[in-house]
Amino acid sequence: MTSTQPLASLRKSSLPGPDDIIRRELENGITLLIRPNFNTLSVTVSGYLMAGSLYEPLPKMGLANFVSSTLMRGTKDHSFQEIYNRLESIGASLSFSGGTHTAGFSGKSLGADLDLLIETIGETLRRPTFPGDHVERVRSQLLTSLDLRAQNTSEMASLAFDEIVYKGHPYQYPEDGTPETASTITRDDLIGFHREHYGPREMVIAVAGAVEPDRALKTISRSLGDWHNPDQPAVQTVPPAPALEKTQRRHYTIPDKSQTDIVLGVAGPSRLSPDFYAAKIGNSVLGQFGMMGWIGEAVRNKAGLAYYAYSSVSSSMGPGPWTVSAGVDPDHTEQAIQLIKQEIKRFLDQPVPEEEFADSQSSYIGKLPLALESNAGVAGSLLNIERYQLGLDYFHRYEEMIREVTPQDAFRVANAYLDLQRLGIATAGP
């Protein structure tokens, strides 16, 4: 039961790799990644383009998300009801989402229905009409979701955390904006943002599932191959996160709630940083492995203070948050924060014991086949391969890369980011 031998070892032949991932660049700048899998009957098409909230002006916070939420409300080819009728009649689905760096989409259908799915992606991306009545309907929905957010202790603690740790940085602002900004965005704003920022340059599409690559390539080329937008601005990057001079706390009061949520941490490494893997595996020991790692052991299992208490590293193109989150009885907030700090201190005082580190490495390696089980999992991973330039042989190199990381690497990286004297501590509750 205490063997330190590597437990997981990947069967590389079953993982996507250069042999079965087809990568093509269309002339207009779209990159396609296709991985057929005829063990399934369905196909997933996911993608992104450079039209996230980074590109919106601050007084119009939430504009990029508003645009992506309204794309399917009508196009020059079809009305809202026609678009959804075509998709839903065949059990297909398609949705768009607004992120910080990118606008994303993900659709699914039976393999035989791929053409319709891709045609719909093409027309909603290229020819949306933003009908006025639908803009108002989407606005009502967005405002309601913001009302619900304002009552959600977990989401409000996260927002308060971003305000502390990313003050003055683009990550300070929520992608879905505020009730004030969502109320003032006009239909012309939506049309203008779409005209300027939606285009094929740097766009990536991944297709996974029951489809011949040639067919997917042809269908996508037909729907999107002649798309051009000369106005598309250059891709924006984000600066490093500002350094906190000392620990800062913020409480967001939501009356009559029975639980307080805590989000505590720092700005972590970007996905492109060489520190990324060491941070991820170290963090697994801190607050993921087994029943939520050391944090879960201290706060849930030993103290019985919380149903959930875990840590996470949410890296993307920029310095995403490295946080600990917990939901506790309002009377136990301070006790929980102290316990969390103690565990972080232990994590920073010396390297994690080798055996525990090896367990987290094995866990990371063993998880890969599960993450790649579904077409949606494969498509999402293909997008990451392109976005972070990981290489088509990424999954074949994965085990070796994870095993190369040492406890000393994780120790160095943890101390480079986490600092008990410079934490953001946000709480939301009564």
Place this chain on the structure above:
Amino acid sequence: MTVMLKEIHTAPLVSHWVWYRVGSRDEIPGKTGVSHWVEHMLFKGTPRFPAEELERNISRTGGIWNALTYLDWTTYFETMPVDKIDLALELEADRMTNSSFDPQEVARERTVVISERKGRENSPGFQLKEALRAAAFRVHPYHHEIIGDMADLKTMQRADLYEHYQTYYRPNNALVAVAGDFQTDSMLERIKELYGDLSPGEEIPRRARPEPAQKGEHRLNVEGPGDTTIVEVAYHTPPASDPDFFPLLIMDSLLSGPRGLNLFGGGGVSNKTSRLYRSMVEEEEVAIDIHGGLPATIDPFLYSLHFIAHPQTSVNEALAVLDEEISRMQESPPAREELQRAMKQAQALFAYGSESITNQAFWLGFAEMFAEYEWVRSYVERLADVAPEDVQRVAMKYLQPQNRIIGTYLPQRNGR
């Protein structure tokens, strides 16, 4: 003990589930939430597999493991690389009868479960559902939430938990389901080795009392913080084994959109062209969103329609639009094309769910808890057998005002 096995050789994974025929349906006042708390205690170890070792040995394979407690059942599962799955088999066989229920662990888990409940109480939707369920079931134990009442979570003792465990965690009350990359003969042999020596328990007591028919519409309000009015309309409906259940599934699909049996990913299909979404959200704009639900249960349960009221409208206006759609369903049978559409959606959802070995293993045991595996296997065919007139008939039979409960979450507007 029933064993269900399905070989799937698409990935080097195995998903292993142990199901127990016990859930909140088997609980009495004073002990509500005991099934869920017992489920938590099964992660606290046995003399052979102490909790920390257990977590460590499963987690380092990269496998997922968890448990679910529901109205009628409790289930434990592990999805792991095929060469490590024996650990899961050993663990489940061991904790079926040897879980420690250490008193200190029971005490710590009390506060964890209370914290879990408080977290849910933060949600207006939970508060509304809890009140509505209590109004719908006066006699039957479906009246309380699975997590249990706070009063009972504060007072139940180790002896209560242990008695529940000893009563229901027996091979004759369990089902083992395994799907994935294994050979049936050797898997069956291994399961026999592990469970063959366990003796069956005494006859399993069943305490659920039948709910008498409702004699008129119930309405209730829950007040709390926020800015959003949420409405749930629930109709008493028959159990999953009833012949009317499949027509009701089609009716629900037409009214509020398609829903599959996928618990683990696979994705869903949106409901923008369903009758209620079109009328309530798009045409009349009385709701922001609407969803339905018809859980498959052993005893008669509820068909629920759940919507967020539009801020510019009253609840009664919204209900009037909902009632109009229901009348339309009752007045004439739906077009055959509408049913064919629902069928195609169900087929697609099945295909999506089949991508996950965990889902496939889940399906093996799931229907056995309230019917039999055939229920899942023939699900699409049975939907295809539903005639338009069946849909109209069940809408007439069940969607009557005197058979429903309307619950409204009324926000004490403190925001926008």
